[in-house]
Amino acid sequence: MSQAVTKLKALYADFLTVDVKSVADLYAESVVFRDPVHEVKGLQAMQAYFAGVCQNLSECRFEFDRVVGAGVWHSLWWVMHYRHPKLQGGKQLHLRGASLIQIDARDTQVVFHEDVYDLGAMVYEQVPLLGTVIRHVKGRLGDSGGENG
Known part of the structure; x- marks a missing residue:
């Protein structure tokens, strides 16, 4: 190495x-x-x-x-x-x-x-209310990538 x-x-x-x-x-x-x-x-x-x-x-x-x-x-x-x-x-x-x-x-x-x-994962997702919102948005974006995506 x-x-x-x-x-x-x-x-x-x-x-x-x-x-x-x-x-x-x-x-x-x-x-x-x-x-x-x-x-x-x-x-x-x-x-x-x-x-x-x-x-x-x-x-x-x-x-x-x-x-x-x-x-x-x-x-x-x-x-x-x-x-x-x-x-x-x-x-x-x-x-x-x-x-x-x-x-x-x-x-x-x-x-x-x-x-x-991922700066959001490092900081923003760790802030209580803001983290909940960001995780929700990420989840929605992930859902939109399915078969019809």
Whole structure:
């Protein structure tokens, strides 16, 4: 397995214990990171992103179950286990997602990282009234995909 992928999996094993040095060990100075909420450019911005995301979480860890790689591009499928005091009373929640990463030619640092996940499932569906409405709409959309769909 790629050195950079191995380092990434270790870094995200417990997101709340990550220190700035380990972020700099994995991500290149010119890294670009994207997810459904953020676009971060550069190592300093990436370090600030890590610090900011962790502030309100009481748990955040990633369990990787599939890695597919070819050359400098890799796709990592994961389940994020997280707790936020304002979502579902602080209960542990789970979110399925994937990361697309590009590593440098030396296989030491990540130069591009994009996370793909359902933001609604992560946040909006966990808010009591809003979550009920979203799940109802999803159910209705799912019903419309039948034989006559």
